[in-house]
Structure formats: C-alpha cells, structure tokens
Amino acid sequence: MSQPANQFGDVPGTSPNSVALSIDGSEVTVPDGTTILEACGGKGCDIPTLCYGDTITPKNACRVCMVEVEGSRVLVPSCSRQVEADMVVHTRSERVDHARKMVLELLGSSVDLSLTEHVDDWYAEYGADPSRYGPDAATVAQPVKVDNDLYIRDYAKCILCYQCVDACGEQWQHSFVIDIAGRGFDARVSTENDVSLPDSACVYCGNCIQVCPTGALMFKSEYDMRQTGTWEPERQTTTDTICAFCGVGCNLTLHVQDNTIIKVSSPSDSPITHGNLCIKGRFGFQHAQNRPDSAG
Amino acid sequence: MDLKTRGVPPTDHERAAIDAVLGPQPERNLHDVSGGHQLRDRRHLLLPALHAVNDRVGWISQAAIDYIAERLDASPAEIYGVASFYALFSLTERPTHQIHVCIDLACRSNGGLVEADLPNGAHPSPCLGLCERAPAAYVTTAGETTLQVVAGHVTPVDIARWAGGDTPDPEPEPAAAVRQAGDESLVLLRRAGRIDPLDLDAYLADRGFAALERARQLGPQATIAAISGSGLTGRGGAGFPTGRKWDAVRTQPATPHYLVANADESEPGTFKDRVLIETDPFGLIESMCIAGHATGCEIGYVYLRGEYPRPLATLQQALDTCRRRGLLGGDTGFEITIVKGAGAYICGEETAIFNSIEGYRGEPRNKPPFPFQVGLFGQPTVVNNVETLMNVPSIILDGVQANRRLFCLSGAVVKPGIYEAQLGLTLGELIELAGGLRAGSVLQAVLLGGAAGGFAGPGDLDLVLDLESTRAAGLALGSGVVMVHDQHVDLVDQLKRIAAFFRDESCGQCVPCRVGTVRQEEAIDRLASSSDRSVDLALLSDIGQAMKDASICGLGQTAHSAIETAIVRLGVFS
Incomplete structure (x- = not known):
C-alpha cells in the first residue's frame, strides 16, 4: 500500500530526490544532500558535536561526531558526510565510542574546555579521562589577548574548529582578518604576524564571538565580569528586539544582568541575520541604557 | 574585502x-x-x-x-x-646562508648528527631524500643568484665549515644512485647512466616519444585499456589501479581536467622519484603527455618537493628543450608547469597537493568528493606518483605487465641505492641485490614503506615483496622504502624520531592527528625512560587506534603504524 502524501504533496520515500538508508537498524528516508548528522536529528541529537555550528558549513576538524558506515575503511564525520542510498550507519559501536572518547580526551588534555557545553556529560558517556595523559602533557595554555575594549581572545580555550576563521572570511563577513597559522600542534588562529586587532583589518562585527563554541572569543564585558566574579548566568535574562541603528532590522538578543546589558547576540535562525551583526548592533548598545543615575 | x-x-x-x-x-x-x-x-x-x-x-x-x-x-x-605552513619559509629575519641537516631515520642511523649536536647556524631537517648518501645536508644561500645545493656523506666538520659560510662540493653523477645502471633487463631505470639525461636527441633515438605517438594512434580509451590490462597500480603508497583512476577522470563531463605528477617525495627513506627525474626527465615528460592525452588534460603540474634543487634544474631544462623542439606547449595541446613545494610532507597527500598548488594552506580535503570528481581548481583531476607515470611508456609500446617496482635501499647494506626488481622477490633477495649486509653487520630490523610503513624483523627475509603478501603480513610496500638496520641502530631512538616526524608534519587540521601525534610522542618518550610500561603501552594503542579510525587523511591514519609494528612484531619496549 502506498504511503500518504505529506502536506507538500510529496509521498515520502518515493521522490527521486530522496535517499533511503539504515541508521542503527532503522530504515530512514531523507532528501538527497542531507548529512548523516541531519538524518539523525541534527545538532542536539545523541551524536556529540564540537566544530559543528548553526550557521557555518562545518570543517569536520574536531572528529567527535564520527560514525561507522559499513564498507568504509575508516570512520566518517557525520556532520559533513552526505547520505547515500543503502548506506548502513552505526552511530554507536566500539570503534565509534573509542574515537569519540579519544577526541574528548585529546582536546580535554590540551585545551581549556571549562566553558564548552555538554563536555562533562560526554566525558561520562564515553568514559573519557583527560587526566590520564599526565601533568606534563603539552597544552595550548597561553595568556589571554586583551587588546581592545570590545572582545578578548583566550586561545587557551581554542579547539581550532575553524568557525571564527570562516565567519570572518568567506562564509560571512569577508574581512579575512584571521586565518589558521603555523602547523600541527603549533597551528593557531592568528592575524598576520600576530598583530593586535586594532592593527588588523578587524571591523568588530563580533560574528566570530557568535560562532565560537568554547568561550575562547568573548565580549570584554563578560570577560571582566567573570574576572571579578560577578558573572551570574542564573540572574541573567534575555530580551529579543530589533536593532535601531539602520533600516535592515536585524534581530538582537540583549543579555541583561542587574538591569544592564552585558552582551548582545543574534538568533542564529533569524532569516535576516543568521546570527550575524555589525559593530553597531553587536557592541553599540550603550545608548539603550543611558540612565540618569549612570555616570557619564 | x-x-x-x-x-x-x-x-x-x-x-x-x-x-x-x-x-x-x-x-x-x-x-x-x-x-x-x-x-x-x-x-x-x-x-x-x-x-x-x-x-x-x-x-x-x-x-x-x-x-x-x-x-x-x-x-x-x-x-x-x-x-607559516611551510618549513622552508622564515617569517623572522635570519642569515641568508642556511644549513639544513637531515636528522631523519636513515641519516641518524648512519653516523649523522642528531638535534642536540647541531652547531650554531645549522638546523634540523626531516629526510632530504638522499638516503643512499646518508648522512645528508641541504645548504641554501639567498641572494640575487640563489644557491641551493645538497650534499651526502657529510661529517660534523663539513657542517661546521658550511655553517661558517662555505658551500658543499658538486654532487656525484645522478646515475651513481643506480647500482644496476646499464643492466639490459631494466625497464624503469633503463636510461639511467646510459644516455645523457638532458640530451633530447639521445632520448629520441632511444624510442623517446614513440609511446606518445602510439597512444595518440590508439586514442584515450584504448590507451587506458592498455594501462588497465598491465595491472599498473599507484606507486606512491596507496596502490590504487591506475587505469581505473584515469578512466574516471576521462569520463567526467566537467572541463578542464588536470593532471598532477606527485613528486613531493618526502616519506623518510624514499628517493626514487628524485633519481627518476635526475636520470630520465624526458621519460617523465612523455609519460605525462600520454596521461594528459588519455584523461583529457591540457595542463599538467609537477609538484616537486622544495629540497630537490637538482631535479628541479634538470626538469626545468628538459621542459624548455621540449618546448623549443615543439614537443610541449604551443599547438601540442599540452603544457607542464612545475610547482615547487616548500617543506611540508603533508603536501604529498593527494588533496593537500591541490590546496598547496592553488595557494592555500596545504591541508587535506575531505573525501568524498574524490579528486577525479572535484580536484585541482575544483575540476576533475588525476594525481599520479612519478614512478607510476614512468611505467606508462613501456606498457604502451611493449605491452609489458607492470610488475616491476623501485626499491629505495638504505642503511646497513653494502650498496645503498635505487633498485628495480620484479614484484615477487623476497626481502632477503632484495637485500642481496644491494650487496647484502655490511661486513660485521647483523640484521636487527627492516623498515618497509617508510615512517608510514612498518618494521619487519630478521625472521622476515622470506617475505615476498608484493602488495598482497606484505598486506597479509601486516606490512606495506608503501613508497618502496627498505631501510636496513643492523645491531648498532638504536630502535627506540628510531621510534622517537618517527613520532617526532609525524608531530612536526601534521597539518594540525583534525584533532586525532594534531593532538594524537603529540601524545604519541610523549608516551614514547616516557616508555624510553621508564620500566613501568603497561600504562603507556595501552595509551599508545588507544591513541593509534583513534588516529587510524578518525583522522582526515592518510598521514594521521598511518602515524602509528610503524610504531605499532615495532612494538608488536619486534617486541620493542617489552
């Protein structure tokens, strides 16, 4: 018996542009061009992701989302690999779990993941123990770069997901202020010759902060509050609004603590911004909170 | 922007x-x-x-x-x-005169210097592809006329002298690396030492460009059928059937198609492509013309490693001669460009090579899409190793089976060099071909396939050297490296160097390789100095499995293989 058409008039599983595959023993039919991760439910499903963001084509550099595809010699990155007809995918197996555990350990033992979401849950899920590489294990620890009033760069927290580079470069802003420099364990996100941001071509759109998954890039306001111990997420609220500066009408999310705007983001699903803003929307919020009692 | x-x-x-x-x-x-x-x-x-x-x-x-x-x-x-991706470039001011001293596997086991011994003004270099003349160095002087020269059999005295500003003496003749030179049975190396490598008339008299003529008569499909029929597989290490690769590119509708000859020979212990280019540059050019004809390419690139000054000069001169004589460029419909690497092993990976040629960081690309679909400049591209290409003319002309391979013999053999042999001989026979072990040497281990390969032991002399037998033994022919270690070689030191090599050469793109190669090196260092080894051996095995399963490219996937074979097959650290 044929399946009923959906609301768009398509009959699931029969479109020439759909692909049928097996995921963990279940038959799944998805549109051609879908990635394995999307076929599994996308971000937030049971497959862990780190370098996969909402608005950037993933570089599949972190390798934490690996799955096993029958017939493939090596594991494949679910965030980037597109489904193929009759593919047989296992999202959990001994090899998969081992690879995820090791990626988490390798990152956890070399990078400060204290502000990265879900990591502790994944450590528990996969039995990862970053401490087993010993106290002398090499890390990317380094001083925080504070060279302007708007945002800081704490590369001790950088997992090299490439998202800031792509947001600054060809995927969004086309400023190309930063790129990966060096090679191997010495690879790092850098301006030319590591010049400060004020000496670079940075336009302070802050779109790199928006996509950073580990807190390596952070509003200076948030950084200062964390330094003084006054950053209290449980006392923070968000307010969605529209930027008042120009006629584009970018969606803003104002993050507020103690009736003071402490940072600004934009919803990544906003059809206007896709999470991107300009310097005015991102950092030009002071005028909204000039109050009689505020100094200056 | x-x-x-x-x-x-x-x-x-x-x-x-x-x-x-x-x-x-x-x-x-x-x-x-x-x-x-x-x-x-x-x-x-x-x-x-x-x-x-x-x-x-x-x-x-x-x-x-x-x-x-x-x-x-x-x-x-x-x-x-x-x-900043490339080791040969400096982004800080330095003296114009630079001494790069090979501290890699063949050199350090043949009396070469190690990192700690280098005098001021000299710095360590990965394998320079001069292993038959180990230990080796590469000296560069920047200036209006750049001087770049390599030297073999170097001593600490030589290095100190060069660090003081002197330059090495000229190299020996290219064919000196071919101990079988003149042997009538040779196919791939048959011109070595027999004809002047840069004499086009001598090349033409030796049936030069006859295979291209024949391929043009046959047409692309029949040419590819001949290649497939010969059983030719890639000689760079992966062993993919060449005919299938060519046909996949030929049938791609998108145009233009590109050809890349991979001469970024950087696998420690490998020097065959250097010798092929130095002794028979016209052979490579003709082979590329045939490949271009068969796969529908109008432009071919030779990606030549940066530390190969003489192959560069030889190939440039040969290309100029061909252009002048109407065999290349112009209305021949095919042109060849040399792109010089700049010190990055990873650029020999078949997709990193595209990024490097295009002017981007030499990071490997994700596959799929495969090079035959989306390769250089986003176009269908065939990438072949130099040795693979050099098999082509004799297949086209004589219909021979592609059953001959080059082996790079180095280490404790009497006559190190490049050897051509029929697939199917044993490891012991190959070592005998190179004159056997040096007097007083006792075989300890043989590194097959380079740092990305594996160690055979003294009990493996009967190992048949072909793809299937080596694979069945858990080893690989790889790029044809046969590095023979006698009892004087410190295998732990070799493993430390292999670990350091991969840590240095990882591009840094993916976590398993970027951090895994560092953790592997740390574990090896601990193993070398500790007696309580079980924890680190387990750690190494965990790291190796993750690099093999989850790295983006072959570098990370093989970064543990030699170390694994040394532990499992030879019992190092047990």
Whole structure:
C-alpha cells in the first residue's frame, strides 16, 4: 500500500530526490544532500558535536561526531558526510565510542574546555579521562589577548574548529582578518604576524564571538565580569528586539544582568541575520541604557 | 574585502623578487578596475611569490606579505597563514646562508648528527631524500643568484665549515644512485647512466616519444585499456589501479581536467622519484603527455618537493628543450608547469597537493568528493606518483605487465641505492641485490614503506615483496622504502624520531592527528625512560587506534603504524 502524501504533496520515500538508508537498524528516508548528522536529528541529537555550528558549513576538524558506515575503511564525520542510498550507519559501536572518547580526551588534555557545553556529560558517556595523559602533557595554555575594549581572545580555550576563521572570511563577513597559522600542534588562529586587532583589518562585527563554541572569543564585558566574579548566568535574562541603528532590522538578543546589558547576540535562525551583526548592533548598545543615575 | 596593510613599502629586493613572479605592478590599480577578481584569479602564484622572496632575501617580512596581499587581493592574514605552513619559509629575519641537516631515520642511523649536536647556524631537517648518501645536508644561500645545493656523506666538520659560510662540493653523477645502471633487463631505470639525461636527441633515438605517438594512434580509451590490462597500480603508497583512476577522470563531463605528477617525495627513506627525474626527465615528460592525452588534460603540474634543487634544474631544462623542439606547449595541446613545494610532507597527500598548488594552506580535503570528481581548481583531476607515470611508456609500446617496482635501499647494506626488481622477490633477495649486509653487520630490523610503513624483523627475509603478501603480513610496500638496520641502530631512538616526524608534519587540521601525534610522542618518550610500561603501552594503542579510525587523511591514519609494528612484531619496549 502506498504511503500518504505529506502536506507538500510529496509521498515520502518515493521522490527521486530522496535517499533511503539504515541508521542503527532503522530504515530512514531523507532528501538527497542531507548529512548523516541531519538524518539523525541534527545538532542536539545523541551524536556529540564540537566544530559543528548553526550557521557555518562545518570543517569536520574536531572528529567527535564520527560514525561507522559499513564498507568504509575508516570512520566518517557525520556532520559533513552526505547520505547515500543503502548506506548502513552505526552511530554507536566500539570503534565509534573509542574515537569519540579519544577526541574528548585529546582536546580535554590540551585545551581549556571549562566553558564548552555538554563536555562533562560526554566525558561520562564515553568514559573519557583527560587526566590520564599526565601533568606534563603539552597544552595550548597561553595568556589571554586583551587588546581592545570590545572582545578578548583566550586561545587557551581554542579547539581550532575553524568557525571564527570562516565567519570572518568567506562564509560571512569577508574581512579575512584571521586565518589558521603555523602547523600541527603549533597551528593557531592568528592575524598576520600576530598583530593586535586594532592593527588588523578587524571591523568588530563580533560574528566570530557568535560562532565560537568554547568561550575562547568573548565580549570584554563578560570577560571582566567573570574576572571579578560577578558573572551570574542564573540572574541573567534575555530580551529579543530589533536593532535601531539602520533600516535592515536585524534581530538582537540583549543579555541583561542587574538591569544592564552585558552582551548582545543574534538568533542564529533569524532569516535576516543568521546570527550575524555589525559593530553597531553587536557592541553599540550603550545608548539603550543611558540612565540618569549612570555616570557619564 | 577591504584590504588593510601597513602602508610600508617592500624593499627593492623584495619588490623585484615578487614582481619577477607576478609581473610589474600595473599603473592603474586593478582592484579599482575589476573589483579584484583578476587579482584573485592569480592566487596560485602565491606559493611561487613566497619562494621568490624567501630565495632572494632569505625571509619573508611583513612588508613583503603586505605587498603580495595587494598584488593578489588576498588578506595579509591569509598569506601569513600560508607562509607559516611551510618549513622552508622564515617569517623572522635570519642569515641568508642556511644549513639544513637531515636528522631523519636513515641519516641518524648512519653516523649523522642528531638535534642536540647541531652547531650554531645549522638546523634540523626531516629526510632530504638522499638516503643512499646518508648522512645528508641541504645548504641554501639567498641572494640575487640563489644557491641551493645538497650534499651526502657529510661529517660534523663539513657542517661546521658550511655553517661558517662555505658551500658543499658538486654532487656525484645522478646515475651513481643506480647500482644496476646499464643492466639490459631494466625497464624503469633503463636510461639511467646510459644516455645523457638532458640530451633530447639521445632520448629520441632511444624510442623517446614513440609511446606518445602510439597512444595518440590508439586514442584515450584504448590507451587506458592498455594501462588497465598491465595491472599498473599507484606507486606512491596507496596502490590504487591506475587505469581505473584515469578512466574516471576521462569520463567526467566537467572541463578542464588536470593532471598532477606527485613528486613531493618526502616519506623518510624514499628517493626514487628524485633519481627518476635526475636520470630520465624526458621519460617523465612523455609519460605525462600520454596521461594528459588519455584523461583529457591540457595542463599538467609537477609538484616537486622544495629540497630537490637538482631535479628541479634538470626538469626545468628538459621542459624548455621540449618546448623549443615543439614537443610541449604551443599547438601540442599540452603544457607542464612545475610547482615547487616548500617543506611540508603533508603536501604529498593527494588533496593537500591541490590546496598547496592553488595557494592555500596545504591541508587535506575531505573525501568524498574524490579528486577525479572535484580536484585541482575544483575540476576533475588525476594525481599520479612519478614512478607510476614512468611505467606508462613501456606498457604502451611493449605491452609489458607492470610488475616491476623501485626499491629505495638504505642503511646497513653494502650498496645503498635505487633498485628495480620484479614484484615477487623476497626481502632477503632484495637485500642481496644491494650487496647484502655490511661486513660485521647483523640484521636487527627492516623498515618497509617508510615512517608510514612498518618494521619487519630478521625472521622476515622470506617475505615476498608484493602488495598482497606484505598486506597479509601486516606490512606495506608503501613508497618502496627498505631501510636496513643492523645491531648498532638504536630502535627506540628510531621510534622517537618517527613520532617526532609525524608531530612536526601534521597539518594540525583534525584533532586525532594534531593532538594524537603529540601524545604519541610523549608516551614514547616516557616508555624510553621508564620500566613501568603497561600504562603507556595501552595509551599508545588507544591513541593509534583513534588516529587510524578518525583522522582526515592518510598521514594521521598511518602515524602509528610503524610504531605499532615495532612494538608488536619486534617486541620493542617489552
């Protein structure tokens, strides 16, 4: 018996542009061009992701989302690999779990993941123990770069997901202020010759902060509050609004603590911004909170 | 993009070097005329431009980066990112005279210096591909006329002398690396030492370009059928059937198609492509012409490793001769360009090589899509190792089976060098071909396939050297490395160096390789100095499995294989 058409008039599983595959023993039919991760439910499903963001084509550099595809010699990155007809995918197996555990350990033992979401849950899920590489294990620890009033760069927290580079470069802003420099364990996100941001071509759109998954890039306001111990997420609220500066009408999310705007983001699903803003929307919020009692 | 530079002009030397590659700076700013597209279309000239400055001045200054940025409409950060990827480029000022001393596997086990012994002014280099003359060095002097020369059998006294400003003596004849030179049965090496490598008339008299003529008569499909029928497989290490690769590119509807000859020979212990190019450059050119004809390519690239000055000069001269004689370029419909690498093992990976040629960081790409679909400049591309290509003419002309391979013999054998042998001989027979072990030497281990390969033991002399038998034994022929270690070689030191090699050469893109190679090296160092080994052995095995399963490319996937074989097969650390 044929399946009923959906609301768009398509009959699931029969479109020439759909692909049928097996995921963990279940038959799944998805549109051609879908990635394995999307076929599994996308971000937030049971497959862990780190370098996969909402608005950037993933570089599949972190390798934490690996799955096993029958017939493939090596594991494949679910965030980037597109489904193929009759593919047989296992999202959990001994090899998969081992690879995820090791990626988490390798990152956890070399990078400060204290502000990265879900990591502790994944450590528990996969039995990862970053401490087993010993106290002398090499890390990317380094001083925080504070060279302007708007945002800081704490590369001790950088997992090299490439998202800031792509947001600054060809995927969004086309400023190309930063790129990966060096090679191997010495690879790092850098301006030319590591010049400060004020000496670079940075336009302070802050779109790199928006996509950073580990807190390596952070509003200076948030950084200062964390330094003084006054950053209290449980006392923070968000307010969605529209930027008042120009006629584009970018969606803003104002993050507020103690009736003071402490940072600004934009919803990544906003059809206007896709999470991107300009310097005015991102950092030009002071005028909204000039109050009689505020100094200056 | 709004280009932001510092407004500091390059020095006259820097400008002259860059303009020699990019042409003089146009009077009208092209960016204003065309919006930068014309400038950005020349991004593939970035690597040659960086070489030009580095060769002329000895290092690449911020002003030089800014000037290149303006000329190519690329951001200074991107150019810095590319320049800092390559070991041969310096981004800080340094003396024009540089001594690169090989501290890699063959050299350090043949009386070469190790990192700690290097005098001031000399710095360590990965394998220089001169293993038959180990220990080796590469000396460069930047200037208006750049001097780049390699030397073998170097002593600490030589290195100290060169560090003081002297330069090495000229190299021996190229065919000196071919101990079988003149042997009638040779196919791949048959011209070595028999004809002057740069005498085109001698080449033509030796049936040169007859195979291309024949391939043109046959047409692409029949040519590819002949290649497939010969059983030819890739000689770079992966062993993929060449005919299938060619046919996949030939049948792609997108045009143009590109051909890349992979001569980025950097696998420690490998020097066959160097010898092939030095002894038979016209053979490579003809082979590429045939491959281009069969796969529908009008442009072929030779990606030659940066530390190969004589192969570069030889091939350049041979290409010029062919162009002058109407065999290449012009209305022949095929042209060959040499792209010089700049010190990065990873650029020999079949997709990293595209990024490097295109002027980007030499990071491997994700597959799929495969090179035959989306390769160089996003077009269908065939990538072949030099040795693979050199098999082509005799297959086309004589219908021979592609059952001969080159082996790079180094270490404790009487006559180290390149040997051509029929697949199917044993490891012991191959070592005998190289004169056997040196007097007083007792076999301890043989590294097969290089740092990405594996160790055989003294009990493996009957191992049959072909793809299937080595695979069944958990080993690999790889790039044909056969590095023979006698009882004097410190195998733990070799493993430490292998670990350091992969840590140095990882591109840094994916976590399993970027961090895994570091953790592997740390574990090996602990194993070398501790007696309680079970924890670190388990750790190593865990790291190795993750690198093999989850790395993006073959570098990470094989970064543990030699170490694993040493532990499992030879019992090192037990």
